[in-house]
């Protein structure tokens with residue numbers, strides 16, 4: 001069990017109420033396992049990707065970025081082995097006709113009705129679509145099931161244009177699509193999802209040290225952004241679990257309310273992908289090694305994370321129901337999302353204590369100083385306690401309150417979401433206060 005939630009129900013409810021996540025197409029009754037990020041969710045997702053990009057690309061000399069198209073030449077997926085191998089074992093119940101992934105349960109009978117199951121057949125989980133106005137075989141294309149292949153097919157373009165030397169990496173975030181037989185657990189398994197993938201190329205057979213490095217580095221990233229080390233573990237795949245391209249894979253798992261589950265996989269893909277494209281007759285994807293004077297096919301280590309799974313783990317970890325005293329000193333329960341301030345959708349909310357022009361003006365003026373740097377919020381409606389509670393549920397780390405005294409002492413109150421401390425600081429120090437807590441290098 002996760003520490004703070006015994007099921008996802010409360011989180012799903014808060015996510016809808018506060019505008020993190022809505023069921024997709026809800027006005028038409030929804031659409032299976034698809035979700036839409038609302039105003040706060042859209043910000044959270046941006047911040048997670050930003051945190052990843054800064055750690056993987058901006059802070060490193062040996063990694064560069066890529067943003068490739070989702071649609072690719074169908075030959076890519078033939079060469080990569082996805083047309084042949086990217087499938088799940090599907091069984092159908094002879095009685096109720098429900099379909100299941102064979103490896104989702106043990107036994108030979110239907111888990112719903114106990115009917116007999118038919119033969120297992122392999123079901124390719126790539127989504128097919130048609131390019132052009134005529135739905136014919138020649139125009140079949142696939143929605144990419146991973147962002148990785150566009151990195152491999154661009155290996156030489158990137159290496160030469162950016163003049164990269166081994167070892168080096170190419171990073172990309174973007175949507176991927178898998179026609180999963182079974183989905184569920186909110187954002188955890190959906191058919192459309194977003195990946196954050198790094199392909200880190202190394203000299204042949206020098207991948208093991210890099211593999212260990214990236215497992216450690218990636219686990220530390222989740223901890224840096226607020227996940228307790230006790231809720232993370234690394235699980236090595238057994239040989240029979242390995243994907244068709246993998247020499248070895250370890251998953252970083254998070255302790256969700258529904259059990260330990262993968263949030264990131266780190267795989268040793270060897271030279272498999274580059275070699276497959278070379279063998280398929282694609283343009284030369286080798287690397288010229290100046291030291292040996294030879295063309296070599298690099299090996300690759302791939303840390304592959306899911307944006308949506310990261311979001312779900314950060315939300316589960318942040319969720320708390322706490323007993324706190326209200327303004328009259330009585331105990332009440334507050335629901336709060338203790339998100340890392342850098343991941344929080346709204347960084348700071350500005351409140352005039354009452355709706356009076358001099359207080360409103362100062363609150364607006366302070367907000368204007370911050371609005372091009374951080375996502376901010378202004379609220380003047382309702383009692384101050386109610387406004388704090390709303391921001392607690394939204395996960396806003398700081399609230400700045402302007403009161404009558406502010407007009408005399410030129411100071412405001414900053415309230416910290418987590419320890420509830422209210423600090424009086426000069427108006428001129430507000431930006432420096434926020435910057436010290438919201439800087440990306442903090443905790444590095």
Ligand SMILES: [Zn+2]
Nearest residue numbers: 093096110113
């Ligand atoms: Zn059945």
